Amino acid sequence: MxxxxxxxxxxxxxxxxxxxQGCFYVLLALGLSxxxxxxxxxNFGHGVFYMFGAYVGYTVIALVAAPVLGPNxxxxxxxxxxxxxxxxxxxxxxxxVMSRIYxxxxxxxxxxxxxxxxxxxxxxxxxxxxxxxxxxxxxPPMLEFSLLQIGAFDVSAYRTFVIVVxxxxxxxxxxxxxxxxxxxxIRAGTSNNTMVQVLGINVSRVWTQTFGLGIALAGFAGxxxxxxxxxxxxxxDLILIxxxxxxxxxxxxxxxxxxxxxxxxxxxxxxxxLIGRTEFVVQYLSGTLIGPAFWEKASDxxxxxxxxxxxxxxxRGLFGQEGAFD
Amino acid sequence: MxxxxxxxxxxxxxxxxxAFAVQSAPPFLRxxxxxxxxxxxxxxPTTGPYATEAFDQVEGVKIAIEDINREGGVDGxxxxxxxxxxxxxxxxxxxxxxxxxDNHRVxxxxxxxxxxxxxxxxxxxxxxxxxxxxxxQHILSTPDTAKTxxxxxxxxxxxxxxxxxxAATYISQKKLGKRIHVLADDYVWPKMFMPAxxxxxxxxxxxxSEAESVSWVPFPTSLDYSxxxxxxxxxxxxxxxxxxWGARQVAFVKQAxxxxxxxxxxxxxxxxxxxxxxxxxxxxxxGFFASxxxxxxxxDRYPGAKxxxxxxxxxxKRPASxxxxxxxxxxxxxxxxxxxxxxxxxxDHFKLAKALxxxxxxxxxxxxxxxxxxxxxxxxxxFLAGVSEKAMKGDFDHLKVIGDVTGEQNELGCEAKGVSxxxxxxx
Numbered sequence: 181m182x183x184x185x186x187x188x189x190x191x192x193x194x195x196x197x198x199x200x201q202g203c204f205y206v207l208l209a210l211g212l213s214x215x216x217x218x219x220x221x222x223n224f225g226h227g228v229f230y231m232f233g234a235y236v237g238y239t240v241i242a243l244v245a246a247p248v249l250g251p252n253x254x255x256x257x258x259x260x261x262x263x264x265x266x267x268x269x270x271x272x273x274x275x276x277v278m279s280r281i282y283x284x285x286x287x288x289x290x291x292x293x294x295x296x297x298x299x300x301x302x303x304x305x306x307x308x309x310x311x312x313x314x315x316x317x318x319x320p321p322m323l324e325f326s327l328l329q330i331g332a333f334d335v336s337a338y339r340t341f342v343i344v345v346x347x348x349x350x351x352x353x354x355x356x357x358x359x360x361x362x363x364x365x366i367r368a369g370t371s372n373n374t375m376v377q378v379l380g381i382n383v384s385r386v387w388t389q390t391f392g393l394g395i396a397l398a399g400f401a402g403x404x405x406x407x408x409x410x411x412x413x414x415x416x417d418l419i420l421i422x423x424x425x426x427x428x429x430x431x432x433x434x435x436x437x438x439x440x441x442x443x444x445x446x447x448x449x450x451x452x453x454l455i456g457r458t459e460f461v462v463q464y465l466s467g468t469l470i471g472p473a474f475w476e477k478a479s480d481x482x483x484x485x486x487x488x489x490x491x492x493x494x495x496r497g498l499f500g501q502e503g504a505f506d
Numbered sequence: 507m508x509x510x511x512x513x514x515x516x517x518x519x520x521x522x523x524x525a526f527a528v529q530s531a532p533p534f535l536r537x538x539x540x541x542x543x544x545x546x547x548x549x550x551p552t553t554g555p556y557a558t559e560a561f562d563q564v565e566g567v568k569i570a571i572e573d574i575n576r577e578g579g580v581d582g583x584x585x586x587x588x589x590x591x592x593x594x595x596x597x598x599x600x601x602x603x604x605x606x607x608d609n610h611r612v613x614x615x616x617x618x619x620x621x622x623x624x625x626x627x628x629x630x631x632x633x634x635x636x637x638x639x640x641x642x643q644h645i646l647s648t649p650d651t652a653k654t655x656x657x658x659x660x661x662x663x664x665x666x667x668x669x670x671x672x673a674a675t676y677i678s679q680k681k682l683g684k685r686i687h688v689l690a691d692d693y694v695w696p697k698m699f700m701p702a703x704x705x706x707x708x709x710x711x712x713x714x715s716e717a718e719s720v721s722w723v724p725f726p727t728s729l730d731y732s733x734x735x736x737x738x739x740x741x742x743x744x745x746x747x748x749x750x751w752g753a754r755q756v757a758f759v760k761q762a763x764x765x766x767x768x769x770x771x772x773x774x775x776x777x778x779x780x781x782x783x784x785x786x787x788x789x790x791x792x793g794f795f796a797s798x799x800x801x802x803x804x805x806d807r808y809p810g811a812k813x814x815x816x817x818x819x820x821x822x823k824r825p826a827s828x829x830x831x832x833x834x835x836x837x838x839x840x841x842x843x844x845x846x847x848x849x850x851x852x853x854d855h856f857k858l859a860k861a862l863x864x865x866x867x868x869x870x871x872x873x874x875x876x877x878x879x880x881x882x883x884x885x886x887x888x889f890l891a892g893v894s895e896k897a898m899k900g901d902f903d904h905l906k907v908i909g910d911v912t913g914e915q916n917e918l919g920c921e922a923k924g925v926s927x928x929x930x931x932x933x
Contacts, residue, residue, distance in 0.1 A: 193736040201730060312558045314753060314785025319764060326766060332739040334766040408760050409729055410753035410785055414555045418727055450733050457737070477692045477722045479733070 185459025189331035194450045196330060200339045202446020203346035204405055208419060209426040209438035210353065211397030217370045217433030218390045220288055221278070225295035226398050226423060227416030228302040229266065233399025234406040234415060235306055237262045238315045255320035262403045263396040270395025273298075274388045282384075299420075303413035314412035342404055349400075350439055356393075357435055366390055370433060425487050431500025440498060445483060452479040543586040544579070544850050546571060546837070547612030549602045549627070550641070554594030555752060556619045558781045562822070562830035563641050564589055567616065569817050570837035580845045588612055596622040603630050613850055614639060616837065619829075621645050621694050632656035637855045639840055641833040643777075643799075644882060648698050652880050652923035657932045658859050660876065662836035662883045664799045666695070666776075670702035671916040672797040672887040673747060673774045676909060678710045682772050683744020686714040689734055689758075691725040696749035699776065703747075705918065719743075723750075731758045735765050742771075749776040756786045759794065768793045778890065779827045783904030789895025791904050796890045800828035800871055801907050804888075810870045825902055826870075835869040839876075842867070859930035872912065878928035879920035886910040 212226050223229075237258045245254030281290040319338045326334035357363035365386050369376045377383050402415075409415060422445070430441020455461060456475030465471045490497060548567055550560040571585045579585060588610055590602035599618070606612045607630070615631065616639035618624045624640055631638035637658045646655040647665040677683070688703065690696035700716050707714035719741070721734040738746060746767070750758055755775060762768050775796035783791045802825035805812035811826075814834060818826040826834075840858075843865060844850040849858040863878035874885030890905040898904065920926055 187740075190736050190740065194733070197732050197736075201733075307557075312561070313781055314756060316785060316787030316790070318760070318787050318790070324764075331736075332742075332770065333736055336764050336766075338764060408757065408764065410756035410760075412555070412753050412785060415753065418729065422727070449728070449730075453733055453737065473717070473722070476734075477724045480724050480727050 185462065186454055186457055187331075190457075191454065192330045193333045194454050195447070196333075196335060196339075198447035198450030199443070200342055200446070201449050202443035203342050204401065205422065205426045205442035205445050206346050206350065206439050207397065207401035207404060207442075208423045209430065209442050210350075210435075211394035211401070212423055213427050213430070213432060213434060213438045214366075214397070215391055215394035216427070217435075218366050218373075219291075219387055221291040221295070221391075222288075223295045223394065224292055224420070225298035225302070226394075227418075227420035228299045229270070229395045229398040229416075230402040230405075230419055231413065231416035232269070232302060232306065233262055233266050233402030234317065234411045235310055235315065235402075236265050236399060237403035237406055238310075238317050238411055240265075242316070251318075252320045252322040255322075258403055263400045266399030267392040267396035269399075270392035271388050273395070274391035278391065279384065279387075299416070303416070306413045310413075312413075314410045317406040317411045319407040338407065345404065349397075354435070362386065362389065422483075425483055428487050428497055429490050431497030434497065434499045437497055437499035444486075448482055448486060449479045452482050543584045544844075545606075545610060545612040545614075546585055546587050546841075547603070547606035547610065547615045547617075548587060548589045549592050549599055549606070549615075549617040549623070550589075551594040551619050551623070552591045556594070559752075559779065559827060559829040560591075560619050562781070562818075562827045563617070563619070563833040565818060565822060566814070566826065566830035566832070566834035567837045569814065570834045570841065573838070574841045574845070577845075580841060580850050581848045583850075585841060592623065594620075596626060599623045599626050600630070603627060607634055607636070612636075613852060614840065616641065616833075618642055628654070628656050628659050631658050634852075635855060636852045637840065637858065639836050641829065641836060643695070645695060645698060647880055647882050647917075647923070648701055649918070649923045650701075651698075652925050655880065655929065657929045658855055659929075660836060660840065660859075660862060660881055661832075662839065662874065662885070663832045664777075664885070664887055665882055665917060666698040667702040667705075667918050668882075668887045668911075668916050669776050669797045669799075670699050670706055670747075672889050672911040673776070673795075674703075674706040674710050674712065675911045675916070676795070676889045677712070677745055677774075679909075684711070684713045685742065685744045686712050686719060686747060687738055687741050687743035687745070687771070688714075688720045688747045688749065689731065689738065690720060690722060690749035691751075691754060692722040693725045695751075696776075699749055701918075705922075726754075729754065729757050731761050732765060735761075735767060738767070739770060744772060746771040746773045747776060748773060751777065752782060753785070755782050759786050759790055763790065778905070779829065780825060780902055780904070781827050783892075784824075784902065786904075788898055788901075788904065789893070791892030792894040794892040796892075796905060798828055798888050798890055798905075799885075800831045801888055801890060801905060802826055803903060803905075803907055804871055808868075808871055810868070814870050831870045835867070835871075835874070838869050839865065839867040856930055856933070860928065863928050863930055872910075877914065877917075877920075878930070879925045880923055881929055882917050884912070884914050884917065886912045887916060 212223055215221055215223050240258045240261050241254040245257045281287050323338040323341050325337050327337050327340050328335050365381055426441040426445045427438055430437030453476045456472035461472055550563050552560045571587050575584045588606055592598040592602055614637050618627055619642050624645060627638050640659055640661040643663050644661045644665045703714050721737050723731055748758060773794050778796040778798055780802055802815050805815045814831055815825040843861050844858060847861050862876055866873055866875045872886045874883050877884055888907050889909040891908045893903055893906055
């Protein structure tokens with residue numbers, strides 16, 4: 181049964197792809213939003229931490245675990261160890277680098293510059309240690325099969341796994357933020373940092389842990405995406421722009437914002453090419469500038485238009501509140 | 507204490523003036539014949555996403571220059587490489603080129619990895635009347651761009667038409683089917699394949715239409731090709747021709763494998779090189795096909811290729827890439843011709859260009875020659891097949907050569923491009 185001239189099967193295929201893509205965006209955007217929400221720092225190094233997570237994953241799987249445990253168990257080991265390594269790395273970076281700028285004049289701007297500097301340094305460091313060529317990273321054999329088919333399209337086990345992992349992770353984060361003391365302090369800190377300090381809570385330790393958590397999420401996203409992309413020092417370059425769009429759309433400093441924002445942006449990415457195949461576009465817009473061929477390449481344009489509209493109409497984003505988690 | 511007289515002052519001023527005059531004198535006064543090296547300027551992005559291939563280019567040029575110097579140089583002069591990294595920034599390409607031309611007075615300009623660099627260096631070549639040795643694909647070879655090519659632009663690399671031609675030949679010979687679908691990144695280089703496929707589909711009676719049979723992928727932002735898979739599956743092509751490069755090709759291959767796309771259509775990659783499957787992993791390219799300007803396994807067939815591989819293995823711990831081999835071959839043919847004709851100074855470059863046109867050469871692959879009207883290098887274009895992990899003998903034989911296409915018929919004619927007569931005569 182066609183929907184606007186597009187077959188239902190084709191629509192379902194795109195909806196599934198959009199859901200998976202949305203999950204990737206959620207994984208990427210949560211870390212960025214958490215760091216900004218509590219610390220007010222826009223982490224321009226988010227992309228390179230995502231890249232570094234992929235490299236840590238490669239190292240753990242290919243060089244450490246797989247020769248001993250095989251590729252499947254090695255992947256499981258990486259699922260646990262990569263976030264841990266990135267959490268520690270994030271904490272070290274916050275403790276010894278970022279904390280130097282707190283309380284200074286123009287601290288926010290300094291934070292931007294510091295993290296931007298890291299985004300230049302870390303890829304070159306990776307080239308020095310791991311070499312210039314990309315590193316191989318594959319789907320573990322236990323997830324290398326087709327779960328079901330939507331028309332001729334194989335719904336792969338790995339993409340389904342990504343959806344499941346994202347749901348579990350979001351739930352886990354919700355528990356941390358809304359059911360633990362740490363989460364309570366983080367939420368309080370986003371509302372009123374000064375008051376939290378006055379109450380005698382060691383805010384600097386919370387900030388260190390929060391930054392580590394944000395970086396762990398970025399690195400975990402890198403691990404999850406690496407079997408479908410090329411693992412190379414430049415892989416974090418473009419992901420940052422898309423992550424910012426998600427966070428802006430969903431709302432900076434919000435917990436639910438990046439989740440909803442990621443899912444919306446994922447569907448926009450997947451469904452935009454389909455607009456060009458609708459009856460309306462084919463019949464009335466063929467031969468024009470916004471004919472079928474335009475829509476195939478227009479997902480970026482549409483994303484920026486949506487982001488701009490949201491910024492104009494609701495600058496804090498769909499779910500953003502100034503300094504508080506929803 | 508002796509007195510400082512006017513004579514002392516004049517003597518000192520005279521010495522100072524002479525020293526200054528020598529320093530700022532034109533090079534030909536300072537560097538006598540036989541002492542001044544021939545300067546080979548090169549600009550390529552050894553920083554950025556294609557750094558590996560760029561470093562390979564530099565190595566290929568170094569090997570060519572070392573060989574020439576060992577054989578006595580050119581007209582008794584040694585050749586010196588002056589290299590600059592433009593960091594994948596096009597404004598830097600021009601800045602470095604001007605620096606090499608104006609401050610270092612290079613005798614040749616060479617390099618580039620991507621279209622924007624190629625276009626800028628081509629433009630400078632035309633303005634400054636200096637030979638530009640272009641190492642990447644010849645993108646000034648289509649009917650739209652051929653007339654913009656500098657008469658002193660040279661390349662040993664392939665054109666988009668030649669790559670598409672090798673695939674079309676293979677499709678026709680092996681009867682892979684008639685229905686072609688193209689998946690391409692949305693930027694200038696893949697778009698240059700469209701005139702090729704329009705012409706080749708008529709030549710080989712293939713079903714291809716630019717309006718219906720092409721899926722474009724937003725570039726450079728979208729790294730996930732899967733949004734295009736439903737359209738491709740709906741089209742049910744016999745052959746899926748994919749035009750991308752580097753990390754994006756790795757991403758596509760992984761996603762195609764994950765989605766089982768390789769089981770539903772024969773996938774042919776427009777171009778590839780040894781550095782790309784290395785990043786994808788062993789056996790990843792099994793079931794895929796590709797065209798290429800060169801492949802290191804030609805070392806089994808051509809002594810020049812083997813020699814080049816041996817040098818790369820010694821220096822870079824892996825075999826040469828196509829970019830390295832083509833950089834080597836082009837540098838070599840220009841300097842060999844310069845040595846034979848004793849024409850190497852920029853004022854003689856039009857004469858040198860005339861000597862290069864039609865010249866046959868063979869270094870790392872079979873015989874090649876430079877077509878006079880558009881400086882297209884008529885040479886072999888290879889067809890490769892992926893190798894399974896089990897069948898791989900080492901770390902680099904992800905692909906093997908299964909055929910090649912050569913000859914002028916694998917390129918658009920000069921008339922079709924609107925150019926006639928030797929390019930060197932188009933001053």
